[in-house]
Amino acid sequence: MSEIYKQTLSELVNNIKNKKISSEEITKSYIARSEKSKILNTFVTSNFDEALKQAKNFDKKPNFNLKLPGIPIAVKDLFCTKNVKTTAGSKILNNFIPTYESTVTQNMWNEGAILLGKLNCDEFAMGSSNETSYFGNVQSPVDENLVPGGSSGGSASALAAKLTPVTIGTDTGGSIRQPASFTGTVGLKPTYGSCSRYGIVAFASSLDQAGPMSQNVKDCALLHNVISSYDEKDSTSIDFKRSNYSEQLSKNIKGKKIGIPKEYRVEGMPKEIEDLWQKGINYAKDCGAEIVDISLPHTTYALPTYYIVAPAEASSNLARYDGVKYGFRSKGENLIDMYEKTRSEGFGAEVQRRIMIGTYVLSSGYYDAYYLKAQKVRKLIKSDFDEAYKKVDAILTPSTPSAAFKIGEKKDDPVSMYLNDIFTVPVNLAGLPGISIPAGHDSKGYPLGLQIIGKAFDEQNILDIAYAMEEKINFKNKITDWWIK
Amino acid sequence: MTIDLKTIKHIARLSRISVTDEKAKKLAVDLNSIFDFIEKLNELKTDKIQPLTSIAETTLKLRNDEIKSKNIREEIIKNSPEKNEDYFVVPKVIE
Numbered sequence: 326m327s328e329i330y331k332q333t334l335s336e337l338v339n340n341i342k343n344k345k346i347s348s349e350e351i352t353k354s355y356i357a358r359s360e361k362s363k364i365l366n367t368f369v370t371s372n373f374d375e376a377l378k379q380a381k382n383f384d385k386k387p388n389f390n391l392k393l394p395g396i397p398i399a400v401k402d403l404f405c406t407k408n409v410k411t412t413a414g415s416k417i418l419n420n421f422i423p424t425y426e427s428t429v430t431q432n433m434w435n436e437g438a439i440l441l442g443k444l445n446c447d448e449f450a451m452g453s454s455n456e457t458s459y460f461g462n463v464q465s466p467v468d469e470n471l472v473p474g475g476s477s478g479g480s481a482s483a484l485a486a487k488l489t490p491v492t493i494g495t496d497t498g499g500s501i502r503q504p505a506s507f508t509g510t511v512g513l514k515p516t517y518g519s520c521s522r523y524g525i526v527a528f529a530s531s532l533d534q535a536g537p538m539s540q541n542v543k544d545c546a547l548l549h550n551v552i553s554s555y556d557e558k559d560s561t562s563i564d565f566k567r568s569n570y571s572e573q574l575s576k577n578i579k580g581k582k583i584g585i586p587k588e589y590r591v592e593g594m595p596k597e598i599e600d601l602w603q604k605g606i607n608y609a610k611d612c613g614a615e616i617v618d619i620s621l622p623h624t625t626y627a628l629p630t631y632y633i634v635a636p637a638e639a640s641s642n643l644a645r646y647d648g649v650k651y652g653f654r655s656k657g658e659n660l661i662d663m664y665e666k667t668r669s670e671g672f673g674a675e676v677q678r679r680i681m682i683g684t685y686v687l688s689s690g691y692y693d694a695y696y697l698k699a700q701k702v703r704k705l706i707k708s709d710f711d712e713a714y715k716k717v718d719a720i721l722t723p724s725t726p727s728a729a730f731k732i733g734e735k736k737d738d739p740v741s742m743y744l745n746d747i748f749t750v751p752v753n754l755a756g757l758p759g760i761s762i763p764a765g766h767d768s769k770g771y772p773l774g775l776q777i778i779g780k781a782f783d784e785q786n787i788l789d790i791a792y793a794m795e796e797k798i799n800f801k802n803k804i805t806d807w808w809i810k
Numbered sequence: 811m812t813i814d815l816k817t818i819k820h821i822a823r824l825s826r827i828s829v830t831d832e833k834a835k836k837l838a839v840d841l842n843s844i845f846d847f848i849e850k851l852n853e854l855k856t857d858k859i860q861p862l863t864s865i866a867e868t869t870l871k872l873r874n875d876e877i878k879s880k881n882i883r884e885e886i887i888k889n890s891p892e893k894n895e896d897y898f899v900v901p902k903v904i905e
Contacts, residue, residue, distance in 0.1 A: 424885040518866045531865055557873065561866045629848045640825065647826070649898050651889035660901050665828035677827055678840055684825040685813070685841070698851055700861030705854070707862060739840055740847050756865035 329354035334396065334490045334544035341387075341394050348380040348387070348395025348439070351490075355397055355441060359488045361809045365464045367483040369402045370410045371442040379439045391437030392551050399489040401480045402443035403450055404430045404535070405524040409440065413526040414448040414458035414476075417646050417653045417671030427524025428556045429493060429535045436551045441489055445479030448673045449643065450500055450528045452476050453745040454735065457675040462732050465508060466804050467771055470732050474504030474725075474745075477538065481508040484538050485804060491539040491548050495525060497532045498631055499725075499749025502761035505538055506724035506774025509763040509802045511545045511791070512538045514749075516781045517756035518563030521556035529638035530561075532631075532753040542762065542792040546570040549784065568785045576793040579613030583777075583790070584717035588624035589748060591726065597767045598723045605721055605764055605775040608797040614790070617717050621709040626702050627751040628743060633686050633699035634754070639676075640683025646671065678739065707755040714780050719787055722748050724761040724774035748776060758784045762791045763800040770803050813841050 329351055332340070340346045356373045376397050383395035405411050405423035412418045426434075434440070447457040455463040455478025465473035466486035473482040477494025481504030484492050494501040496514035505512025513536045520535040527533065537548035550571050555564040585606060590599070606616055648654030648667030655670045657663030669677070686695035713720065726747055735742045752759040758781070761774040775794070779787035813821075815831075818838050822829040829837065883896060892899040 420891075421889055424882070424888060518868075557871070560870055561864070563866055563868060623854075626851060626854060629850045632844060632848055633851075644826075648891060649900055650886075652891070654891035657901060660903050661826070662828075663901050664826040665823075668826050669828040672827070677825075678837065678844075680825045680827065681818075681821050681837060681841060682844060685817075685821045688821065688824060695848070697861055698856060700863060701856040701859040702851055702854060704859050704862040705856070707865075740843055743847075 330358050330487045332490070333540050334547060337396055337490055338394065341396070342389045348383040349377065351395065352376050352380040352397040352439065352441070355488060362486055362488055364808050365466060365482050365486055366461050367444055367463055367479045367486070367488060368399065368442045369412055369414070369445050369460050369479070372409055372440050373442070376439050376441050383437065383439070388437060392547065393433060393436045393438040395437055395439065396490060397439045397441040398433060399441040399444050399483055399492055400430060401446050401477050401492070401494045403446055403495050403526045404493070405526070406430055406440060406443065409443065411443065411526070412460070413450070414446045414460060415672065415676070416459040418526070419459065419653060421651050423524070425524060428521035428554065428558060429525070429552045432552050432554055444483050444492065447476035447478065448676050449526065449639070450476040450495055450497055451639070451675050451679055453499070453503060453742050454730070454732070455479065456732065456736055457673055459673060464808065465729055466808065467508060467729060469807065471729050471771070472507065472732055474507035474729060476500040477504050480538055481505055481510060481512070484508070484510050484540065485802070491537060491544050493535055493548070493552060494538050495533055495535050496753065497528050497635060498753050499746040501536045501538060502724050502749050502759055502774070502776060503745060505761045506763070507729035507772065509772030509800065509804070510538055510540060511542055511760065511762050512536065513545050513549060513760045513784070514752060514758060515549065515553060515784055516758045518561055519553045519758070519782070519784065521554060521559040521562050523556055523558040527642040529635040530642060531638060532635060542788060542795050543571065543574060545760070546574050546788050565782050570785055570788055573785055574792050575789050576796060578790050578793045581614045581719065581790065582617050582717040583609050583614045584617050584619035584713055584720040586619050586621040586624065586713070586720060586722065588621050589722045591747060595727055598726060598773065601765050601773050601775065602723050605794070608794050609721060609790070611797050612793040619713045619717060619720070621713060621751070623702065623705045623709050624751055627706055627754055628747055630699045630702045630706065630754060631750045632682065632743060633695050634703060636679040636683035637687050637696050638683070640680045640687065643676070643680055675739070703754050706751055710755045710757060718780070719790055720778040722776045722778065724748060724776040728767040728769070728771035728773055752778050757781055758787055760787050760791050762795055762798070764798050765800070766803065772802070813838060813845065
């Protein structure tokens, strides 16, 4: 049996069920490794003592019928966890201790998982490099001073560094898939309405979805089984028949039609990405899939649409941070002054920028020109996918237009940072599921990912395609533990 | 279109974010470059398109108006930065 922290989630579950290892041993293994990995800055809050206590309790009275029996898991610090500080990577929530639990995390604890800690992320999930966090940027285990992607950067980094066997993130415009791609891990953005948004710090409510991040597709399916549920506490949660994703997982994708959208061949796309995509197409063919050329004509309008819709919703959602009911408060001469100082000191630059954009596009005289326009274009983008899915079962694209970049490289140019999400944003706008799987390396040895986009509620199909392709790709992570001295 | 400093300060006021002149200048540069990027949408004719207002194509469910959480006053007030017994405290509003 290999060292505990090196095992996949599925292996850990099997080994614990066969009584080869205990929850305490697993928990200790991850804690020890996390203690040696502080330089990566993945944890905002650790829950190690409590986790150990819970692990010991589990071992005393184990329930092996659960899906995550005694498995310690760290989660993105955007999920409210009862009695454990939840910051959303922001100064404004630095002292916030939720009195309730998010549905997605509750689903995990109900299946036997144990909270290991809260993972760093871009402030309010706004960012593509984990550089906007109040708690400092996260290092990627792939290389020194490399960004892990964002906004679920702490989650991706902790997962790739094997500080947690699996994790969960949230994805509003690519925040699960892009960091998964940058770190050589698997990340699934489920269909809008599949995972409850209850208890997740809100960013853009019509786009936000929680999803699993894992070392391989099987683990991804296993965790998705646990977190996806209908929840009456989220008015946009959808009551559809969820399949048993991990049990039904199949590599047989013979005859599936996979679409290749020509508009994703964007100008200036590095040859490495083009080659990776072609490799992916060949692998899909090897698996017996049929490749079909398709068109998503409004792709180029997705990012501008996103940068109206998401900030508009964010400006509205973040209006609640007023220094009165919870969170940071600054002193002010009067009520308005207190609000303004609280928000200007409590929010970081990117969050303030997006609140301002959102406020502007919703303000009197500009609403029709920007917000309404964006909602109409969003309709066109969704219709593109509806048309395409008359011809194909899934769509294959690169996950990102480049591999990970160095910390600081794109920090001062918001638009160039936004371009990172060019292949992932359309999926959120259309509410579809998308999965990123590791598929190769660039010339520097940095991971590159492929994205498989599915029809709404068709997670099983894209998991199957990912599972089949994963075997052909046979990706090997090149992470060397350089940060452990 | 360019967003001038006066507009920046107006949006900041609406956003309840205090800005110094220096910060307003920086925000003007950033917002203008972002809006240049967003202007691309004007290439599209959308007069006859219905806006997409909700991605989940379901009608909202009705539920009974029942109280489900009781006696949570303490929990609600717990995280408040300034409180007085059962009340949130804010700077004086009425003179």
